Every structure is written in C-alpha cells, then in structure tokens.
Amino acid sequence: MTLQAAIDRLKVRLGEAVSGPVEFRGETTLTVSPGKIVAACEFFKKECGFDMLTDLSGVDNYGEDPRYEVDYLLYSLAQRCHVRLKVRVSEEDMVVDSVTSVWRGADWHEREAFDMFGIRFRGHPNLKRILMWEGYPHHPLRKDFPLAGIPAELPESAVNADTVRSAPMLGGPFVASDGTRSSIRREPRQYDTLAERQEKLAHPTKKESV
C-alpha cells in the first residue's frame, strides 16, 4: 500500500480526527487529535507495515494554543518511507495516550518528552524522568525555562553540592569573552536569566537593543 492510500484509508477510519497531509521537503506530516493517536499508530503499524518508531519528540510552541505538540516519526522497513504524526497538546490538559503498547521502543522517548516538557503519557509503564534526576522541579526544554538555568536542590545522595547553580554566563560558552562592556552588550544571550526570559516572552515584539 502506498503512503497516500494509507492516509486515505486512515482518514476514512478516523474521520475528523486526522487532518493534513502537509508536505515539506518531501516529508509527510499528519495531524491527529490526542485521543486518536494510539488508533492511528496501530493502524500504521499493523495494517500498513510501519514497523519502526524512529523518533518521538516534544515541541513547545509558546504563545500558541494548544501550546505543546508531540511528533511521532514512523518508518516502514519494507516500503522504506517515513510518515510523521503530530498531536497538539494544550497546556491545561497535558496528557497524551502512550504508544508503548504499539512499540516498546516508545518507552524512553516518552520519558524524555515528559522530562523535558512535562507532557504526561497515559498508560506508560514507567513514566519517570530520564535525563534529569528524580525530583528535579522543572522541565528544561520549555520556552519559559531560561538558558542560564534555575537554581534547584540536588537529591541527598549527590555528593559535594547542595544546590545546582545557574550556569556562569560571563566567560561561558555562549558569551563573547573579551570582557569589554560593549561585547557583552552585543551578546543577547548574556541576559537570558529567568527574569529576562519572562520579560522577553511577555513582550515578544520588543526589539533587543544592540
């Protein structure tokens, strides 16, 4: 079955829940409503031979509604083609059904999306943080999380540190390092602390002074 035929059949089956496809640079993206993602994934896996979940990724579209999205990249080894499914998740109800029942490989990907964005996956067998430590209070890839970090407590077992400090900005990897006032001013990321980030997000149109 070609990809187009599969999409047509999926649209018949799920009706309004599927929109698209959108083509960009030869890639096909379908948008699926949150409640129907497991059905769509099962359809692609069992009936169309998309046997691999290549990637699963969260995205934060700050300022849009719904704010978050989860992108699933499916791959068919037999037909050698990809299809991307996109689910939009609103900020109020940050829950998506887990696809671990379809591919076991979704396990760590979903944990990562939970860790980085705080999106919860209903039915996931072990939804814990994966890259950050248990008990870390933030979700770092959200757009309102500053690049400099937010001070946080480390768990008791960690040695030699009481808190995680913000990354040093001056002389840090994103900052021009000659130390003169003008070059710091030229570097907008120098100001990317929590207060600055909130200010920036509150007034997105305001041009940064160079």
Next chain:
Amino acid sequence: MTTKHEMELIDSAARAQQVMEEELAGEKMVINMGPQHPSTHGVLRVVLELDGEEIVNAWPDVGYLHRGDEKIAENMTYTQFIPYTDRLDYLAPLANNVTYAYAVEKLLGMDVPPRCKYIRVICAELARISSHLLGLGSFGMDVGAMTVFLYTFREREKIYDMAECISGARFTTSYTRIGGLAHDMPPEFVPMLRKFLKEFPATIDEVDKLLTRNRIFCERARGIGMLTKADAIDLGVTGPCLRGSGVDWDIRKAHPYSSYEDFEFEVPLGSVGDSYDRYLVRMEEMRQSVRILQQAIDNLPDGPVNSPDAKILLPDKEAVLTKMEELIHHFINVTEGINAPPGEVYFSAENPKGELGFYIVSKGGGTPHRLKIRSPSFVNLQALPIMAKGHMMSDMVTILASLDFVMGECDR
C-alpha cells in the same frame, strides 16, 4: 580516652547456615554497576538484580552526561551549533558534522557540489573506521584480550592525524559548514589516506586472527546478548546492532545521501543476533569502509567544495574587506545567521553507532525553534534489559561492549 565497643560475634557455622538459608529462599541481590565502571565506556549506570550470578533484571540509568545540547541549539544560529555536534558521538565527530550539515541543508532546500559530497563521504567513513576500531579494541579488552586494543589504537592514531590534516583538529573537528566545508582538503591529505588504505587492511586481518577464531573470545561472545529481529525492530535499534540481528537496513543503501549511490559496497548482516554477530558486522563494515574510501579518492571530482549561495556561507575574507555586498552578507550571516524557511525536517544518516537523526523545527530566521537529536546510542540502550536477562553478571561486560554506545550522544 578509650571507648568500649560492644559487638556480637556470630559463630561462623551459624552464619554459614544463615547464608545458605537465604540463598535457598532465593533472595535476590540488587547491585549497582557504574556510572564509573570501566566497561560502561562513559557514565552509564546499570542497576542489576541478581540471582546468584545470574541477571534477573537490568535497568539502565542514563542522563549523567546531559548537557542540554538541544536547549543550547535553540539559542544559537545553525552554524554556531556545529562544534556541539563534535561532542555528541565523540568517537566519530566528523560523521556528526556531516549529518548535521545535511540536516540543515535539507531544511534550506539546497544542494552542495559533488566534490563536497565526496569529501563528506571520506569524513564519514574515516569516522566509522575510527569508531569501530575503538569499539572492537575495547570489546577485546573487556573480555580479556588486551593486545587487540593496542593494535586498534595504533590505527586510530593515524586517523586522528588525518583528521588533524583535513580539519586542523584531531578531536573536535567541526569540519563542515552549512552549504559546504570549512575549507577544501589540503593536497597532502590524499597521499596520507592512500598510505593508510594500503596499510590498514593488514591490521584488520591481524585483529581478525587474534579474535575471530580465538576460543576464549568466541565462548565469551557467542550466544551472549541475543537480540531477535522482532525485538530489534520493535525497539527501534539501528546500526550494526540491527544488522547483527539480520535486518538488512542501512541508510546509505535505503536512502542514499551524500552521493552514496555512486559507491559499491556490501552491507554485512548477522545470522543469530548475538554479541559475536555484532562483532563480525563491525569487522566487515571496516573492510567495506576501506572499499568506499578507495573509490572516493579514485573518483574524487574537481571543482568547488562550497555552494555559491552567498546568503548561506561566509564570503572570502578578502572580498569582505574590499567589497560592499560581501561585507553585508558577512555581517548578516554572523549576526543573524542563515535565514531558514519555516517548516520541519528530519534528516538521518548512517553513523557508526546507528541512525543519527536531526529533527529541526524552524519558525523562520537564524535559530531553530526546536532541534531534536535522535541519537542511536539512546535508542539502542533500551535493548539492554532484553539482551542481559538470564546471562551471567560477567557477560554484562560483553553485552555492553557489543552494543557499542557513547554516552555523550545518548545523554546529549
């Protein structure tokens, strides 16, 4: 001042009895391996549940090397992120550079000149050899064959010398640019590579003789860490681990990029999917890489290495200092970055460890809105519990070595 300690001395016979009863009751032990264990090749922690020597369960715990690369990427221009890709799979920095450059070029919808594609193939294959050499060397060392490590490191040294020749740095190469390369390869590079290609097969044969029919190695690797075809596909395992399980899938063949369609090479496959098969696949892949490299230098096209689009690559410094238009392009490229169209693309390439993919969401402008790195080590490590179950504690070392992961890429 002296203090008096009171302690209870359990009579040893009674203690032995107690231990035996505990064992008979089947009490399991949970032990912690890593994150500073030498065989975990970095900072992987594995929590093992043992029944005697047998592994009942294994839980990999990743994240100790998380540096927030994806967050960093959202805060800089596309070109500025190239050095960070060196530090993903730090055993094959050249290959990461190449993959990242193609991903951004796909977003921009541009093509690079044929010479650039060939040089990128050379980079990717050199990185593959380098990474597999380390993988094999440390595999041998982990199961007790120390010599192999020394032989493979001697060859890696030559590859580092070549990396220095072509990019100026041995380790953190940052050789590609969006739309081309930092510079064409220097004239002394091709003779260097020719010499290497002449000498290197002898080393593969040497390693082959030392390991492939070595009784100790075979017994430690055969039948250990089985990964079936179905499990490998279900978990999304890629690279030599997938092909070791007998799935014929190599991105260089399935979706040829960087002019891989011009090259003749075979894709080796395993038959049962154990550690030994994965070892054999890597061995053969190095031989195939030598073939590819030979073809690449024999048929290397002439011409420019950089795309002529002035809105993407930095113009010549001399022109910047003397001409108005070039100065403007330079200024815009450095301060604002490349103006990418809005959209989302996923590009993946066959890296030494598996499928390295970059998923870029652009809202237009010089910085990505989201850059997700689909790292093969992260995905492949998920297979560890399945592979380890039922094996001895000492086989864990074999399984980890045959998975051949890198934590820099896994944790990002």
